[in-house]
């Protein structure tokens with residue numbers, strides 16, 4: 001296991017801690033924080049954390065991808081293609097009567113990884129976790145309405161790190177915000193849901209930008225079955241509601257393809273902003289993207305946004321884990337939440353606020369009253 005000094009995951013590495021040790025810790029933390037109610041993924045993460053051979057598979061991933069999800073997604077994809085494997089019996093997405101994790105799981109995983117060693121190595125070293133969580137459209141439903149109201153103008157939206165672009169198509173989905181009303185396209189087969197608090201007078205219809213564009217380092221073409229399967233494999237197997245949403249949204253995207261171009265967050269944002277219509281208010285959004293950028297690239301992206309904001313009014317909305325957006329303060333109690341940060345540039349004046357916190361997949365969303373965390 002050779003340490004890779006060029007990896008962005010090495011940012012802030014504690015002196016004397018090996019990459020394998022840090023990764024093992026990450027698997028343990030992932031088990032406790034992300035998967036407490038997902039017995040299979042929790043058990044798999046804890047097994048991998050104690051297994052240097054399995055950890056070394058992940059160390060061959062590309063920069064930015066040394067994380068539990070890349071191995072879990074590779075195994076999940078192959079399990080669904082090999083339903084007779086012993087390991088598949090534990091996966092709700094491969095077996096109709098999944099077996100609960102037990103003492104035989106570790107050997108089933110080791111056997112599976114050995115049997116599919118070449119395919120797993122290829123997937124882990126060439127793919128990235130591009131999970132396109134369509135339920136995040138619940139956040140954009142609320143936040144874009146607010147921007148539209150505040151700017152008193154139609155919106156032009158750019159999503160940086162759009163993956164397949166599912167969250168650019170907010171008006172194609174139906175929304176249940178827990179108040180007994182169905183909003184958006186109530187006939188849609190894509191049914192999103194989020195327990196919302198802190199917002200009053202939410203309109204019935206979804207915001208509909210007059211112009212929109214997605215940018216991604218590797219745009220996902222959902223017409224390509226292999227890419228479609230990979231995105232689904234990135235969704236955790238014990239979350240049937242997320243799979244159902246994704247399958248319905250992917251089918252919807254085949255009817256109306258989201259406009260996503262290939263580009264880099266820092267390198268492409270200025271040209272994309274220049275293409276947006278002048279008479280619309282420009283909103284740039286990032287959700288679960290900055291975490292994949294090196295810290296200096298996050299700062300460079302902010303500088304590029306500042307430069308755009310000097311030329312025209314602009315809003316940037318980001319949804320990321322705590323500690324990811326440079327300079328954004330939070331409180332310890334929110335360290336496992338997704339934090340929604342808003343920066344508005346208006347006539348040369350800049351206003352920054354933590355406007356909401358939410359579940360990473362938008363099970364809940366709490367709009368804040370504007371006061372910073374104590």
Ligand SMILES: C[S@@+](CC[C@H](N)C(=O)[O-])C[C@H]1O[C@@H](n2cnc3c(N)ncnc32)[C@H](O)[C@@H]1O
Nearest residue numbers: 130131132133161163216217218264265287292
């Ligand atoms: C975890 S996915 C999130 C997708 C989407 N924003 C969502 O919330 O569902 C992160 C996406 O960011 C893209 N990405 C990562 N680094 C990027 C960069 N430097 N420039 C453009 N896209 C990038 C990845 O390719 C991936 O599709």
